[in-house]
Amino acid sequence: MRQVSIRILVALGLALAVGLATAVSPFASSSPDGLERVAEDKAFLDRGELHGIQEQSPIPDYAFPGVEDERLATGLAGFVGTLAVFAIGWGLAALLRRVRRPTSVPRSRGAPA
Amino acid sequence: MTVLPIALHIPDGFLSAGVAAVAAVLAALAVGIALRVSDRELDESRIPMLGVLAAFIFAAQMLNFPVAGGTSGHFLGATLAAALLGPWLACLVLTVVVGVQAFAFADGGITALGANVLNMGVLGALLAGLVLGAIVRTLAPGKGAFLASVGGVAWLAVMLGAAATSIELAISETVPLATVLPAMLGVHALIGLGEAAITVAAVAAVLALRPDLVAFGIWEPTSQVPVAPEPGSTATARGAS
Numbered sequence: 425m426r427q428v429s430i431r432i433l434v435a436l437g438l439a440l441a442v443g444l445a446t447a448v449s450p451f452a453s454s455s456p457d458g459l460e461r462v463a464e465d466k467a468f469l470d471r472g473e474l475h476g477i478q479e480q481s482p483i484p485d486y487a488f489p490g491v492e493d494e495r496l497a498t499g500l501a502g503f504v505g506t507l508a509v510f511a512i513g514w515g516l517a518a519l520l521r522r523v524r525r526p527t528s529v530p531r532s533r534g535a536p537a
Numbered sequence: 538m539t540v541l542p543i544a545l546h547i548p549d550g551f552l553s554a555g556v557a558a559v560a561a562v563l564a565a566l567a568v569g570i571a572l573r574v575s576d577r578e579l580d581e582s583r584i585p586m587l588g589v590l591a592a593f594i595f596a597a598q599m600l601n602f603p604v605a606g607g608t609s610g611h612f613l614g615a616t617l618a619a620a621l622l623g624p625w626l627a628c629l630v631l632t633v634v635v636g637v638q639a640f641a642f643a644d645g646g647i648t649a650l651g652a653n654v655l656n657m658g659v660l661g662a663l664l665a666g667l668v669l670g671a672i673v674r675t676l677a678p679g680k681g682a683f684l685a686s687v688g689g690v691a692w693l694a695v696m697l698g699a700a701a702t703s704i705e706l707a708i709s710e711t712v713p714l715a716t717v718l719p720a721m722l723g724v725h726a727l728i729g730l731g732e733a734a735i736t737v738a739a740v741a742a743v744l745a746l747r748p749d750l751v752a753f754g755i756w757e758p759t760s761q762v763p764v765a766p767e768p769g770s771t772a773t774a775r776g777a778s
Contacts, residue, residue, distance in 0.1 A: 428746045430750075433743075434588070434589045438593075440596075441592040441593040441595070441597075442596070444596045444597065444599075444600060445596035448600055449596070452600045452601045452602070452609075452611075453609035454601070455601070457601055457608065457609045457611060458608065458609075458724040459547065462720045462724060463551070465720065466712050466720065468706075468711050471550045472548040473548065473549050474549070474643060475646055477640065477647050478639075478647060481640065481641060481643040482641055483641055483642050485644070486599060486642055501642070502596060502599050505595060505641065506592045506596045508637065509591045509592050509595040509634060509637050510592035512633055513587045513588035513589075513592065513630060513633050514587065514589075516587070517579055520575045521576065
Protein backbone atom coordinates (compact mmCIF):
# COMPACT_ATOMS: atom_id res chain seq x y z
CA MET A 425 0.00 0.00 0.00
CA ARG A 426 1.32 3.42 -0.91
CA GLN A 427 2.00 5.65 2.02
CA VAL A 428 -0.30 8.62 2.48
CA SER A 429 1.79 11.78 2.58
CA ILE A 430 1.80 14.04 5.62
CA ARG A 431 0.55 16.86 3.41
CA ILE A 432 -2.54 14.91 2.41
CA LEU A 433 -3.16 13.68 5.95
CA VAL A 434 -2.90 17.21 7.34
CA ALA A 435 -5.20 18.53 4.59
CA LEU A 436 -7.74 15.79 5.34
CA GLY A 437 -7.54 16.41 9.09
CA LEU A 438 -7.93 20.15 8.68
CA ALA A 439 -10.85 19.75 6.27
CA LEU A 440 -12.55 17.43 8.76
CA ALA A 441 -11.94 19.85 11.63
CA VAL A 442 -13.18 22.90 9.70
CA GLY A 443 -16.19 20.95 8.44
CA LEU A 444 -17.16 19.80 11.93
CA ALA A 445 -16.68 23.23 13.49
CA THR A 446 -18.54 25.04 10.71
CA ALA A 447 -21.33 22.72 9.69
CA VAL A 448 -21.92 20.41 12.66
CA SER A 449 -21.28 22.62 15.71
CA PRO A 450 -24.43 24.74 15.10
CA PHE A 451 -26.44 21.56 15.68
CA ALA A 452 -24.53 20.33 18.75
CA SER A 453 -26.38 19.75 22.01
CA SER A 454 -27.09 22.98 23.87
CA SER A 455 -27.77 21.18 27.16
CA PRO A 456 -25.49 22.19 30.04
CA ASP A 457 -22.29 20.14 29.99
CA GLY A 458 -20.73 18.14 32.82
CA LEU A 459 -19.34 20.93 35.00
CA GLU A 460 -22.15 23.34 34.14
CA ARG A 461 -24.79 20.79 35.09
CA VAL A 462 -23.10 20.02 38.41
CA ALA A 463 -22.66 23.75 39.13
CA GLU A 464 -26.36 24.27 38.44
CA ASP A 465 -27.48 21.32 40.56
CA LYS A 466 -25.18 22.20 43.44
CA ALA A 467 -26.07 25.90 43.23
CA PHE A 468 -22.71 27.49 42.49
CA LEU A 469 -23.27 28.30 38.81
CA ASP A 470 -23.95 31.97 39.57
CA ARG A 471 -20.46 32.37 41.00
CA GLY A 472 -19.08 32.30 37.49
CA GLU A 473 -17.98 35.60 36.06
CA LEU A 474 -16.26 37.01 33.00
CA HIS A 475 -12.73 38.35 33.39
CA GLY A 476 -12.23 41.95 32.29
CA ILE A 477 -10.03 40.80 29.41
CA GLN A 478 -12.88 38.62 28.18
CA GLU A 479 -15.16 41.63 27.78
CA GLN A 480 -13.00 42.27 24.72
CA SER A 481 -13.04 38.69 23.46
CA PRO A 482 -13.40 38.85 19.68
CA ILE A 483 -15.93 36.00 19.54
CA PRO A 484 -17.51 35.62 22.99
CA ASP A 485 -19.36 32.37 23.64
CA TYR A 486 -18.71 31.03 20.12
CA ALA A 487 -21.12 33.53 18.55
CA PHE A 488 -19.64 35.52 15.69
CA PRO A 489 -20.44 39.16 16.46
CA GLY A 490 -22.95 41.01 14.31
CA VAL A 491 -24.57 37.86 12.94
CA GLU A 492 -28.25 37.60 13.81
CA ASP A 493 -28.79 33.94 12.95
CA GLU A 494 -27.55 31.87 15.90
CA ARG A 495 -26.51 28.84 13.89
CA LEU A 496 -24.71 30.93 11.31
CA ALA A 497 -22.93 32.84 14.11
CA THR A 498 -21.77 29.56 15.70
CA GLY A 499 -20.67 28.09 12.38
CA LEU A 500 -18.68 31.20 11.50
CA ALA A 501 -17.05 31.18 14.94
CA GLY A 502 -16.10 27.54 14.43
CA PHE A 503 -14.69 28.23 10.97
CA VAL A 504 -12.55 31.18 12.07
CA GLY A 505 -11.54 29.57 15.35
CA THR A 506 -10.42 26.28 13.83
CA LEU A 507 -8.25 27.99 11.22
CA ALA A 508 -6.79 30.29 13.88
CA VAL A 509 -5.94 27.40 16.19
CA PHE A 510 -4.39 25.51 13.27
CA ALA A 511 -2.20 28.50 12.42
CA ILE A 512 -1.18 29.08 16.03
CA GLY A 513 -0.36 25.40 16.60
CA TRP A 514 1.68 25.14 13.42
CA GLY A 515 3.34 28.50 14.08
CA LEU A 516 4.29 27.58 17.63
CA ALA A 517 5.80 24.28 16.50
CA ALA A 518 7.75 25.92 13.69
CA LEU A 519 8.95 28.65 16.04
CA LEU A 520 10.03 26.18 18.71
CA ARG A 521 11.99 24.18 16.20
CA ARG A 522 13.71 27.31 14.87
CA VAL A 523 14.51 28.69 18.33
CA ARG A 524 15.79 25.38 19.59
CA ARG A 525 17.81 24.62 16.47
CA PRO A 526 19.47 27.87 15.50
CA THR A 527 21.51 26.34 12.70
CA SER A 528 19.55 25.90 9.51
CA VAL A 529 18.30 22.36 9.28
CA PRO A 530 18.13 20.57 5.95
CA ARG A 531 14.67 19.51 4.89
CA SER A 532 15.49 15.83 5.16
CA ARG A 533 13.98 13.92 8.07
CA GLY A 534 16.37 13.24 10.91
CA ALA A 535 19.58 15.21 10.69
CA PRO A 536 22.74 13.09 10.80
CA ALA A 537 24.69 13.12 14.00
CA MET B 538 -27.13 38.56 31.53
CA THR B 539 -26.78 35.29 33.35
CA VAL B 540 -25.68 33.36 30.30
CA LEU B 541 -22.13 32.28 30.96
CA PRO B 542 -19.96 30.48 28.48
CA ILE B 543 -19.06 27.43 30.51
CA ALA B 544 -17.99 24.28 28.79
CA LEU B 545 -15.90 21.64 30.51
CA HIS B 546 -13.74 24.59 31.45
CA ILE B 547 -13.71 26.30 34.82
CA PRO B 548 -14.80 29.95 34.54
CA ASP B 549 -13.45 32.72 36.75
CA GLY B 550 -15.19 32.99 40.09
CA PHE B 551 -15.31 29.26 40.83
CA LEU B 552 -11.81 29.02 42.31
CA SER B 553 -10.18 30.88 45.19
CA ALA B 554 -7.17 33.06 44.39
CA GLY B 555 -4.88 30.62 46.21
CA VAL B 556 -6.05 27.56 44.31
CA ALA B 557 -5.89 29.42 40.99
CA ALA B 558 -2.35 30.58 41.79
CA VAL B 559 -1.05 27.14 42.82
CA ALA B 560 -2.64 25.57 39.75
CA ALA B 561 -1.11 28.27 37.54
CA VAL B 562 2.37 27.63 38.96
CA LEU B 563 2.06 23.87 38.44
CA ALA B 564 0.73 24.34 34.92
CA ALA B 565 3.45 26.83 34.07
CA LEU B 566 6.13 24.43 35.31
CA ALA B 567 4.83 21.60 33.16
CA VAL B 568 4.37 23.78 30.09
CA GLY B 569 7.85 25.24 30.64
CA ILE B 570 9.40 21.77 30.64
CA ALA B 571 7.31 20.85 27.59
CA LEU B 572 8.66 23.87 25.72
CA ARG B 573 12.23 22.95 26.65
CA VAL B 574 12.04 19.30 25.63
CA SER B 575 9.92 19.95 22.54
CA ASP B 576 12.92 20.12 20.20
CA ARG B 577 13.70 16.49 20.93
CA GLU B 578 10.26 15.45 19.74
CA LEU B 579 9.61 17.92 16.97
CA ASP B 580 10.73 16.37 13.74
CA GLU B 581 9.67 17.98 10.47
CA SER B 582 6.52 15.87 10.11
CA ARG B 583 5.25 16.73 13.57
CA ILE B 584 5.12 20.49 12.94
CA PRO B 585 1.97 20.44 10.77
CA MET B 586 0.61 17.56 12.90
CA LEU B 587 0.70 19.84 15.93
CA GLY B 588 -1.37 22.42 14.05
CA VAL B 589 -3.91 19.98 12.69
CA LEU B 590 -4.36 18.21 16.04
CA ALA B 591 -4.93 21.52 17.83
CA ALA B 592 -7.47 22.47 15.14
CA PHE B 593 -9.25 19.11 15.35
CA ILE B 594 -9.43 19.19 19.14
CA PHE B 595 -10.73 22.77 19.09
CA ALA B 596 -13.40 21.81 16.56
CA ALA B 597 -14.39 18.63 18.38
CA GLN B 598 -14.68 20.48 21.69
CA MET B 599 -17.46 22.57 20.10
CA LEU B 600 -19.52 19.44 19.47
CA ASN B 601 -21.47 18.79 22.63
CA PHE B 602 -23.22 15.45 22.54
CA PRO B 603 -26.14 14.61 24.82
CA VAL B 604 -25.53 12.26 27.74
CA ALA B 605 -28.10 11.23 30.35
CA GLY B 606 -30.63 13.58 31.92
CA GLY B 607 -30.40 16.79 29.93
CA THR B 608 -26.65 17.02 30.27
CA SER B 609 -24.12 17.21 27.48
CA GLY B 610 -20.45 16.40 27.17
CA HIS B 611 -17.78 17.10 24.65
CA PHE B 612 -14.59 15.54 23.42
CA LEU B 613 -11.46 16.47 25.38
CA GLY B 614 -8.77 15.20 23.02
CA ALA B 615 -5.97 14.88 25.57
CA THR B 616 -5.35 11.20 24.93
CA LEU B 617 -5.66 11.58 21.16
CA ALA B 618 -2.94 14.22 21.21
CA ALA B 619 -0.84 12.08 23.57
CA ALA B 620 -1.11 8.98 21.38
CA LEU B 621 -0.06 10.87 18.26
CA LEU B 622 2.46 13.37 19.62
CA GLY B 623 3.71 11.94 22.91
CA PRO B 624 3.23 13.51 26.36
CA TRP B 625 5.06 16.84 26.03
CA LEU B 626 3.86 18.01 22.62
CA ALA B 627 0.35 16.88 23.56
CA CYS B 628 0.52 19.08 26.65
CA LEU B 629 1.43 22.03 24.39
CA VAL B 630 -1.43 21.27 21.99
CA LEU B 631 -4.01 21.28 24.78
CA THR B 632 -2.48 24.47 26.20
CA VAL B 633 -2.86 26.20 22.82
CA VAL B 634 -6.49 25.09 22.55
CA VAL B 635 -7.42 26.07 26.12
CA GLY B 636 -5.59 29.40 25.77
CA VAL B 637 -7.36 30.38 22.55
CA GLN B 638 -10.70 29.33 24.03
CA ALA B 639 -10.17 31.55 27.08
CA PHE B 640 -8.90 34.66 25.31
CA ALA B 641 -10.74 34.60 21.99
CA PHE B 642 -13.98 32.85 22.95
CA ALA B 643 -14.35 33.70 26.66
CA ASP B 644 -14.64 29.95 27.29
CA GLY B 645 -12.92 29.10 30.58
CA GLY B 646 -11.56 31.77 32.89
CA ILE B 647 -8.41 33.87 32.68
CA THR B 648 -7.42 33.54 36.34
CA ALA B 649 -8.62 29.92 36.07
CA LEU B 650 -6.50 29.36 32.95
CA GLY B 651 -3.76 27.66 34.97
CA ALA B 652 -6.26 25.26 36.51
CA ASN B 653 -7.77 24.45 33.13
CA VAL B 654 -4.34 23.84 31.59
CA LEU B 655 -3.45 21.71 34.62
CA ASN B 656 -6.66 19.64 34.41
CA MET B 657 -6.69 19.12 30.65
CA GLY B 658 -3.13 19.62 29.44
CA VAL B 659 -1.12 18.21 32.34
CA LEU B 660 -3.33 15.73 34.20
CA GLY B 661 -4.96 15.00 30.84
CA ALA B 662 -2.53 15.02 27.95
CA LEU B 663 0.85 14.87 29.70
CA LEU B 664 -0.11 12.12 32.11
CA ALA B 665 -1.99 10.18 29.44
CA GLY B 666 1.12 10.28 27.27
CA LEU B 667 3.39 9.14 30.08
CA VAL B 668 1.06 6.25 30.93
CA LEU B 669 0.73 5.22 27.27
CA GLY B 670 4.50 5.43 26.90
CA ALA B 671 4.98 3.20 29.95
CA ILE B 672 2.47 0.69 28.58
CA VAL B 673 4.24 0.60 25.22
CA ARG B 674 7.69 0.18 26.80
CA THR B 675 6.75 -2.51 29.29
CA LEU B 676 4.13 -4.51 27.41
CA ALA B 677 5.07 -3.91 23.76
CA PRO B 678 1.40 -4.27 22.82
CA GLY B 679 0.13 -5.23 19.39
CA LYS B 680 -2.14 -2.80 17.58
CA GLY B 681 -5.33 -4.16 19.13
CA ALA B 682 -3.96 -4.06 22.65
CA PHE B 683 -2.54 -0.59 22.01
CA LEU B 684 -5.95 0.69 20.88
CA ALA B 685 -7.57 -0.88 23.94
CA SER B 686 -5.02 0.90 26.14
CA VAL B 687 -5.74 4.17 24.33
CA GLY B 688 -9.45 3.75 25.08
CA GLY B 689 -8.85 2.98 28.73
CA VAL B 690 -6.44 5.87 29.18
CA ALA B 691 -8.87 8.23 27.40
CA TRP B 692 -11.62 7.34 29.86
CA LEU B 693 -9.24 7.70 32.82
CA ALA B 694 -7.96 11.08 31.60
CA VAL B 695 -11.52 12.46 31.57
CA MET B 696 -12.20 11.04 35.05
CA LEU B 697 -8.93 12.45 36.37
CA GLY B 698 -9.76 15.88 34.97
CA ALA B 699 -13.20 15.72 36.59
CA ALA B 700 -11.68 14.64 39.92
CA ALA B 701 -9.06 17.40 39.81
CA THR B 702 -11.74 19.98 39.02
CA SER B 703 -13.81 18.72 41.97
CA ILE B 704 -10.84 18.91 44.34
CA GLU B 705 -9.98 22.43 43.19
CA LEU B 706 -13.58 23.54 43.70
CA ALA B 707 -13.65 21.93 47.15
CA ILE B 708 -10.38 23.50 48.33
CA SER B 709 -11.73 26.82 47.06
CA GLU B 710 -14.75 26.22 49.35
CA THR B 711 -17.08 26.68 46.42
CA VAL B 712 -18.78 23.35 47.08
CA PRO B 713 -18.04 20.46 49.50
CA LEU B 714 -15.99 17.61 48.02
CA ALA B 715 -18.54 15.01 49.13
CA THR B 716 -21.12 16.87 47.06
CA VAL B 717 -19.17 17.71 43.94
CA LEU B 718 -16.92 14.67 43.48
CA PRO B 719 -19.62 12.00 43.04
CA ALA B 720 -21.63 14.33 40.80
CA MET B 721 -18.66 15.19 38.58
CA LEU B 722 -17.43 11.58 38.38
CA GLY B 723 -20.93 10.33 37.66
CA VAL B 724 -21.45 12.65 34.70
CA HIS B 725 -17.93 12.23 33.37
CA ALA B 726 -18.01 8.43 33.58
CA LEU B 727 -20.49 8.68 30.69
CA ILE B 728 -18.70 11.51 28.89
CA GLY B 729 -15.51 9.43 29.16
CA LEU B 730 -17.13 6.62 27.18
CA GLY B 731 -17.70 9.01 24.29
CA GLU B 732 -14.14 10.24 24.69
CA ALA B 733 -12.78 6.69 24.55
CA ALA B 734 -14.82 5.82 21.45
CA ILE B 735 -13.76 8.93 19.50
CA THR B 736 -10.12 8.60 20.56
CA VAL B 737 -9.88 4.93 19.59
CA ALA B 738 -11.55 5.63 16.22
CA ALA B 739 -9.19 8.50 15.44
CA VAL B 740 -6.03 6.65 16.50
CA ALA B 741 -7.17 3.57 14.56
CA ALA B 742 -7.60 5.75 11.46
CA VAL B 743 -4.07 7.11 11.78
CA LEU B 744 -2.73 3.59 12.45
CA ALA B 745 -4.36 2.44 9.22
CA LEU B 746 -3.04 5.35 7.12
CA ARG B 747 0.33 6.22 8.65
CA PRO B 748 1.24 3.98 11.60
CA ASP B 749 4.61 5.72 11.88
CA LEU B 750 2.81 8.91 12.97
CA VAL B 751 1.67 7.30 16.20
CA ALA B 752 3.94 8.44 19.01
CA PHE B 753 6.48 6.24 20.78
CA GLY B 754 8.08 5.18 17.49
CA ILE B 755 6.90 1.61 17.45
CA TRP B 756 5.22 1.14 14.10
CA GLU B 757 7.04 1.50 10.83
CA PRO B 758 4.98 2.74 7.86
CA THR B 759 4.80 -0.54 5.97
CA SER B 760 5.25 -3.06 8.75
CA GLN B 761 2.12 -4.85 9.94
CA VAL B 762 3.97 -6.33 12.89
CA PRO B 763 4.69 -4.05 15.82
CA VAL B 764 8.35 -3.92 16.67
CA ALA B 765 9.07 -3.76 20.35
CA PRO B 766 11.68 -1.10 21.03
CA GLU B 767 14.86 -2.42 22.59
CA PRO B 768 15.85 -0.88 25.89
CA GLY B 769 17.36 2.56 25.37
CA SER B 770 16.61 2.60 21.68
CA THR B 771 13.54 4.85 21.69
CA ALA B 772 15.53 7.85 20.46
CA THR B 773 16.86 5.99 17.41
CA ALA B 774 13.45 4.53 16.71
CA ARG B 775 12.13 8.07 16.50
CA GLY B 776 14.71 8.99 13.92
CA ALA B 777 16.58 11.42 16.13
CA SER B 778 20.31 11.12 16.50
